[in-house]
Amino acid sequence: xxxxxxxxxxxxxARRIEENFADLxxxxxxxxxxxxxxxxxxxxxxxxxxxxxxxxxxxxFIRKIATGNTRGAAITILNENIMGGTCANVCPVEELxxxxxxxxxxxxxxxxxxxxQRYATDHLxxxxxxxxxxxxxxxxxxxxxxxxxxxxxxxxxLALHGHRVTVFEAREKAGGLNEYGLAAYKMLEERAARxxxxxxxxxxxxLQNNTPxxxxxxxxxxxxxxxxxxxxxxxxxxxxxxxxxxxxxxxHSAVDFIARIRQEDLTTLPVGRRVVVIGGGNTAIDIAVQIxxxxxxxxxxxxxxxxxxxxxxxxxxxLAQTSGVHIMTWARPCRVETDAAGVTAVTxxxxxxxxxxxxxxxxEHFTIEADQVFKAxxxxxxxxALHPPALHPHDLAADDLPAIENGRFRVDAERRTSLPGxxxxxxxxxxxxxxxxxxxxxxxxxxxxxxxxTAGPAAS
Amino acid sequence: xxxxGCSIAGVRSPNPFWLAxxxxxxxxxxxxxxxxxxxxxxxxxxxxxxxxxxxNVCSRYxxxxxxxxxxxxxNNIELITDRPLEVxxxxxxxxxxxxxxxxxxxxxxxxxxEQAWRDILLRVEDTGCDGxxxxxxxxxxxxxxxxxxxxGQVPEYIRDVTGWCKQSTPLPVFVKLTPNITDIRQPARAxxxxxxxxxxxxxxxxxxxxxxxxxxxxxxxxxxKGAHGGYCGPxxxxxxxSMVSEIARDSExxxxxxxxxxxxxxxxxxxxxxxxxxxxVQVCTAAMRFGFRIIDDMVDGLNNWMDDKGYKxxxxxxxxAIANVTDWNQxxxxxxxxxxxxxxKCIECGLCYIVCEDAAHQAIARHKDANxxxxxxxxxxxxxxxxxxxxxxxVPGCITMEAQDTGLPYLNWGHHPNNPG
Numbered sequence: 001x002x003x004x005x006x007x008x009x010x011x012x013x014a015r016r017i018e019e020n021f022a023d024l025x026x027x028x029x030x031x032x033x034x035x036x037x038x039x040x041x042x043x044x045x046x047x048x049x050x051x052x053x054x055x056x057x058x059x060x061f062i063r064k065i066a067t068g069n070t071r072g073a074a075i076t077i078l079n080e081n082i083m084g085g086t087c088a089n090v091c092p093v094e095e096l097x098x099x100x101x102x103x104x105x106x107x108x109x110x111x112x113x114x115x116x117q118r119y120a121t122d123h124l125x126x127x128x129x130x131x132x133x134x135x136x137x138x139x140x141x142x143x144x145x146x147x148x149x150x151x152x153x154x155x156x157x158l159a160l161h162g163h164r165v166t167v168f169e170a171r172e173k174a175g176g177l178n179e180y181g182l183a184a185y186k187m188l189e190e191r192a193a194r195x196x197x198x199x200x201x202x203x204x205x206x207l208q209n210n211t212p213x214x215x216x217x218x219x220x221x222x223x224x225x226x227x228x229x230x231x232x233x234x235x236x237x238x239x240x241x242x243x244x245x246x247x248x249x250x251x252h253s254a255v256d257f258i259a260r261i262r263q264e265d266l267t268t269l270p271v272g273r274r275v276v277v278i279g280g281g282n283t284a285i286d287i288a289v290q291i292x293x294x295x296x297x298x299x300x301x302x303x304x305x306x307x308x309x310x311x312x313x314x315x316x317x318x319l320a321q322t323s324g325v326h327i328m329t330w331a332r333p334c335r336v337e338t339d340a341a342g343v344t345a346v347t348x349x350x351x352x353x354x355x356x357x358x359x360x361x362x363x364e365h366f367t368i369e370a371d372q373v374f375k376a377x378x379x380x381x382x383x384x385a386l387h388p389p390a391l392h393p394h395d396l397a398a399d400d401l402p403a404i405e406n407g408r409f410r411v412d413a414e415r416r417t418s419l420p421g422x423x424x425x426x427x428x429x430x431x432x433x434x435x436x437x438x439x440x441x442x443x444x445x446x447x448x449x450x451x452x453x454t455a456g457p458a459a460s
Numbered sequence: 461x462x463x464x465g466c467s468i469a470g471v472r473s474p475n476p477f478w479l480a481x482x483x484x485x486x487x488x489x490x491x492x493x494x495x496x497x498x499x500x501x502x503x504x505x506x507x508x509x510x511x512x513x514x515x516n517v518c519s520r521y522x523x524x525x526x527x528x529x530x531x532x533x534x535n536n537i538e539l540i541t542d543r544p545l546e547v548x549x550x551x552x553x554x555x556x557x558x559x560x561x562x563x564x565x566x567x568x569x570x571x572x573x574e575q576a577w578r579d580i581l582l583r584v585e586d587t588g589c590d591g592x593x594x595x596x597x598x599x600x601x602x603x604x605x606x607x608x609x610x611x612g613q614v615p616e617y618i619r620d621v622t623g624w625c626k627q628s629t630p631l632p633v634f635v636k637l638t639p640n641i642t643d644i645r646q647p648a649r650a651x652x653x654x655x656x657x658x659x660x661x662x663x664x665x666x667x668x669x670x671x672x673x674x675x676x677x678x679x680x681x682x683x684x685k686g687a688h689g690g691y692c693g694p695x696x697x698x699x700x701x702s703m704v705s706e707i708a709r710d711s712e713x714x715x716x717x718x719x720x721x722x723x724x725x726x727x728x729x730x731x732x733x734x735x736x737x738x739x740x741v742q743v744c745t746a747a748m749r750f751g752f753r754i755i756d757d758m759v760d761g762l763n764n765w766m767d768d769k770g771y772k773x774x775x776x777x778x779x780x781a782i783a784n785v786t787d788w789n790q791x792x793x794x795x796x797x798x799x800x801x802x803x804x805k806c807i808e809c810g811l812c813y814i815v816c817e818d819a820a821h822q823a824i825a826r827h828k829d830a831n832x833x834x835x836x837x838x839x840x841x842x843x844x845x846x847x848x849x850x851x852x853x854x855v856p857g858c859i860t861m862e863a864q865d866t867g868l869p870y871l872n873w874g875h876h877p878n879n880p881g
Contacts, residue, residue, distance in 0.1 A: 038528030041854050044810030050832065066527070102807040106855060 004344045006273040006371045007250060011295025014267050020293035021266065024185045024319075025089075025115060033119040037066035039103060040111045047100035048113060053432075054081035054440045058097060062116055074124035075131045077117055080443075082156045083149050085125060085195055086178050087436045088118035089186045094315040096436075125194065132202045135162035140453050143168065143226040145213050148176020149435045150426030151232030152199050153442030154449075159204035161450045166226070167205060170212035176234055176426075178435065180259040183286040185293070187262070214385035220400065223421055228449045231402070231409065231417070231424040232442065235379035235433070241278065241333060246375060249342030254279065254287040254376035261290055269294060272371030276346045277301040277325075278333050279376030281311030287374045288325040299325045300368055304332040304351050304359060334365065336373060345369045381408055381428040406430070414448035415441050423449060462766035463773045464759060466500060466563075468717045468739030469632040469657035471590045473500035473563035476730065476774060477758050480660075480721055480742035481505050481567035481593060481636070484752070486541055488551035492558070497752040498759055501563025503634075503660075503742060506540035506595045507548055509570045509580065514539045514601075522669035522679040524695060533695035534745045535667045537680060537687055539601045540569055545583070553587040563740070565634060569595040569607050572617060574624045581629040591632035594625060596647070597663020599640050599690045609663070612638035615650035622654025634719060637661040637703075639696075644703040648713045658717035659707065660742065662700040664690025693745035697723025701736060705785045708737040725754070727761030734774055735781035793876055794868035797845035797861040799823070799838045805858035808834040812849035812859060820848050 012020070028036065040062040048058040056077055064073035077084035093099075093114040101110035124131065140163045144151045147169035155165040173179050178192040200207060211217055213233070222229045238253045240246065250272065260269060275296040277288040280303030288301045301320060303310055306329050310317060320327060330351050337345040350362040386401055402417035402424065403410045409417050409424040417424050425441025427433045466476040478501035479485050479494055486505040494502060508514060516538055524533035541548055556564050566589045570576040584592060595602075596612030603610040611617045618635060625633050635651035637644060639662040651659050666688050670679045678686030700722025707713045720733030725746030733741045746754055771777050801812065801824075813836050816824040823842035827835045838849075850859040873879055 035528055041809050041811065043808075044814035045826075045834070046810070047808060047832070047834075102809045102854075105807040 004339065004369075004371065005250065005341050007270045009270055010267045011271045011273075017266050017294060021185050021290075024183075025118075027122055028112075028115050028119045033065055033116060036112050036116055037062050040066070041102060043102055047102065048097035051096050051100050052080075053096075053434065053436045054084075054087075054443065056080045056084065056117075058113055061120060062111065062113070065116055065120055070120055070123045071127065071129075071131075073120035077120055078124070078131070081436065081439050082153050082199055082443075083178070083195060083435060083439050084117055085121035085198075086149070086182075086187070086191065087439070088114050088121055089191070090182050091436050092313045092315065092434070095313055125198065130198075130201050132156075132160060134160055134202060134204055137164070137204075138162040138453070140164065140227045141166065141225075142228045142230065142449060143222040144230045144232065145219075145222070146170075146176065146232035146234055146426070147174035147196070147207065147209075148232055148234050148426055148438065149178060150234075150438035150442040150445075151176070151230065152196065153439040154230045154232065154423075154425065154446045155205045155442075156199045156202060157443050157446030158449060159202050161446070161454075163204065163227075163450070163453070165205045167207045168211045168213060168217055168222075169207065169209045170215075172209055174207055174209065176232075180262055181255065181283075182262075182435075183258070183290060184261050184266075185290075212385065214387075219386050219422070223419075227421075227453055229422045230442070230445055230449070231422065231428060232426045232438070233381060233385065233424075233428040235381055235427045236385070237380050237382045238375070239378040239380060241336070241375055241377065243333060243336055245336030245338040245343065246373075248336060248338040250371055251336055251343050251373045251375065254283050254374040255379060257374060258283070258287055258290070261294075266294060270372075271295050274298045274368075274370050275300070275372045275374065276368050276370040277374045277376060278346070279303065279374075279378070280305065280309065280329075281376060281378065282313070282316055283379075284374075284376035285312045285316045285320045285325075287376055288320050289323045291372070291374070292323050292325055296372070300328060300370075301325050302328045302331050302333070302346075302348055302368070304330070306330060331366070332359075332361065337367065343370055343373050346373055379427075413444075415445035416448060462763050462771055464500075464762060464766075466740050466774060468719060469591065469634065471501070471563045471565060471632055471740075472561075473740065474561055475500035475759050475762075476734065476738075476740045477755055478502055478563060478565075478719070478740050478742045479747060480744040481595065482744040482748070483538065484744065484747045487543065487548075488555050491551075491555050491564075494747075494752045494755075495555075495559045495562050498755045499562070499752065501565065501590075501740065503565045503567050503593050504548070504552055504589075506567040506569045506598070507545055507580065507584070508540050509576060510545045510583075513542045513544055516542050517682045519680040519682065522689065524669050524693075531693055531745065531749050533667075533669065533691055534693040534748065535664070535669045535680075535689040535691045537600050537682075537689040540567075540595070540598070549583060549587055552584075552589055556588045556590075563591075564589045565591040565593050565632075567593045567595050567636070569598065569602060572606055572611055572621065577621060577624050578628045581625060581631070585629055585631055589631070591634060591657070592625070592629065593634040593636050593660055594621060595636050595663075596621075597636045597638035597661075599638060599664055599666050600688060609638040609640055612636075612647055612663070613641050615646045618647050619650040619654040622651050622656050626655035632657040634658045634660045636663055636721075638663045639699060639703055640666050644706050645710045645713065648707045648710065648716065652713050652716050656716070658719055658739065659713075660719040660721055661707070662696065662703055662722045664692045665696055665699065667691030692722065693749075694723045694725060697729060701732065704733060704736045704738060705782065708779065708782045709785060725749070727758045727765065730758060731762060731765060731777070732781070734778050736785070737779040737782050739778075789873045791872060792870045793873065794866055794871045796864040796866050798840055798843050798864055799845065799847075799849050799859055800862045801836055801838055801849075801859050802857065803835065805855050806836065807855055807858075808836075809854060810834065810836070811852045811854070812836055815848055815852050820844075820846055824849060 061073040061076040097113045098110040104110035144167045175192040271294045331348040335347040347367045354360040402419040423445035426438035464475040481503040485502045520538040523531045598608030602608035635656040668678045717739045720738035721742040730741045853859040
């Protein structure tokens with residue numbers, strides 16, 4: 001039996017860690033891009049475009065790559081999705097555009113849309129040109145809260161329309177999950193920071209970092225001081241297991257640890273020899289794969305239901321397995337075992353579906369020894385920042401807060417909340433929690449705000 | 461196993477696949493490699509007069525690429541052989557001696573006077589070659605010196621030069637025709653009148669393959685300048701097939717043997733030329749694109765196809781398509797086809813819909829169900845049977861053109877009520 005609490009930094013030599021965190025999918029060469037672009041059939045009313053949450057004209061941009069108009073291809077992408085560069089790397093294309101590609105139907109070999117999108121956007125960023133320009137100043141001011149994908153998309157679109165935008169971000173850097181949440185091997189070389197810089201480069205956007213809503217600024221103030229407010233608050237709380245020992249030394253929130261992987265020197269991070277990951281979403285996969293890449297010897301990912309129920313795509317599950325992660329399904333955690341020094345193991349109970357279709361425990365248990373445990377059982381949006389009792393003890397009237405339904409802001413098709421002058425998007429509104437969906441939320445909200453601010457007096 | 465043995469104008473070869481007069485047939489080394497690979501014959505790259513050889517430029521070739529495919533068309537500004545006549549003649553003699561069963565025809569181009577032709581023929585005859593091909597087709601360089609297509613564009617010159625050659629040599633005389641002319645039947649008839657044993661066509665087509673958008677020079681470029689060159693490769697096959705068919709159908713030239721040239725890269729291409737009456741076929745671009753090894757599939761594929769069809773010799777299907785090439789005014793105006801989309805094969809790309817909508821007859825309807833599945837259906841009343849949808853469909857057999865029984869008799873334009881004549 002190995003020593004408990006075997007946690008150490010630098011399990012692997014720095015060079016090995018660097019290799020492990022190299023680009024998951026290396027960029028296409030010009031030749032590869034030409035060959036791949038030639039495979040696109042230039043479908044009419046293309047299924048790929050239809051299924052893309054931001055509605056990128058995919059056959060259109062691929063044709064531009066094929067004709068050598070790569071800059072034009074990038075602009076076609078960015079016109080619909082200003083974070084097209086990030087999305088090219090992190091979109092689950094295997095269940096979006098590439099899944100419905102007619103070449104997938106015909107030959108089970110879709111056009112590699114994601115990699116072509118990266119080829120085009122990398123090309124533009126390498127040129128260092130700013131392809132967008134703003135309309136004349138409208139004199140209108142909009143507050144955007146949060147600096148994640150939804151917010152930055154909204155801010156950029158509003159800035160293009162000539163409005164002035166102030167972005168209030170709680171953390172030290174802008175980018176949201178692009179900066180803090182995405183797996184490091186998908187977001188190399190300061191990609192997120194470069195993208196933020198590119199977006200801000202259009203002008204008209206002021207970024208205020210380290211300015212959390214509820215501490216330094218309130219919704220009421222924003223509504224008072226700005227012509228419109230966009231809330232892109234994202235997920236701001238992680239779900240807890242509700243088990244004893246889950247806060248012991250060696251037990252981590254996967255989200256927090258992923259942020260450290262993105263922000264800190266990889267050779268200084270604490271890495272256990274035996275690691276257990278609890279959860280079945282992409283966050284669970286991301287932490288399991290990355291802790292393996294950092295040198296953990298045994299990584300077991302345990303999910304309470306079956307593989308097809310996992311939030312992680314099949315593609316992501318396969319990535320975990322080929323990275324050496326052992327995936328166990330149909331088991332739920334009962335206890336995080338600890339001693340005085342911290343985590344020693346996790347005890348699970350096998351599960352199955354009861355006759356009523358509900359998940360039940362089988363009564364059989366097993367224990368996996370672990371030096372480190374990562375909790376990745378989901379994140380949620382909390383609205384506490386909207387009514388911070390400590391700083392603003394006065395009661396807010398119910399109609400001063402946007403309505404919340406099923407834990408997220410209720411929004412209409414234009415991403416308007418129930419509160420006049422307040423829009424919302426990203427992970428704090430209903431819909432899939434994907435970067436590309438957040439970008440679309442921000443874009444739709446910006447267009448809605450623009451229409452509202454520029455509409456003439458209503459006809460009587 | 462069918463017999464691919466070929467005989468044209470008295471020249472025999474074990475198969476009908478010859479390499480055309482071009483860089484691959486410029487010297488003994490290449491030709492012997494070709495014969496070792498299985499080619500049935502070669503037309504040796506064009507010889508000129510004795511004396512200092514011509515000089516070539518650098519660069520020489522330009523390619524038309526399409527949608528990721530290299531060289532669907534190739535052009536060149538290379539001239540006839542730039543090696544001394546004596547060297548070529550010595551090598552031709554050696555090759556023929558080593559490969560007696562292969563066809564070895566020698567291409568010739570000398571100034572337009574009888575003595576020049578008589579001199580070269582005398583020397584070429586001495587090599588033991590099987591025949592000569594008069595190069596009246598080369599459209600660049602040599603034509604500026606009064607040779608090549610400068611001769612091929614004047615039927616009287618063709619007739620006269622062919623006549624001189626026939627009087628000077630017992631060798632079979634092939635006359636190679638230029639397509640850079642309005643009516644291919646005129647030079648073919650002139651060749652016949654001069655006594656030609658066969659015609660070879662087409663030679664290359666006047667062309668500029670591209671303009672370099674940085675230097676604004678044509679490609680290929682020689683020190684910043686370019687000149688029109690001769691175009692060949694898969695892209696020219698339709699033009700060549702049409703010209704071959706015109707000669708095969710013409711009452712004056714229909715008995716004239718034809719060596720077919722133009723975009724032949726596979727056994728299928730060859731079979732099409734033979735179906736239009738060709739005795740042998742000549743290949744260049746495909747060999748320049750892939751090397752001589754393509755001959756393996758050409759022979760094998762033609763053989764298997766002939767076996768499938770029950771053809772024992774090339775003569776069994778030679779010329780079988782000629783009678784089906786007719787004039788437009790003989791086509792049946794009562795014949796009707798309709799496009800049929802086989803839904804089980806459809807991959808929902810929508811190309812049939814958009815091309816019919818934008819560029820044809822608005823005869824395809826589209827429907828999207830609640831699950832986003834698209835269905836495209838032909839509106840029979842609007843469909844004119846033009847083929848466009850079936851041509852753009854990327855899935856083989858997904859859109860077929862089905863003949864309709866109109867119950868109406870054959871009716872051509874000559875008898876159509878709309879014909880004012």
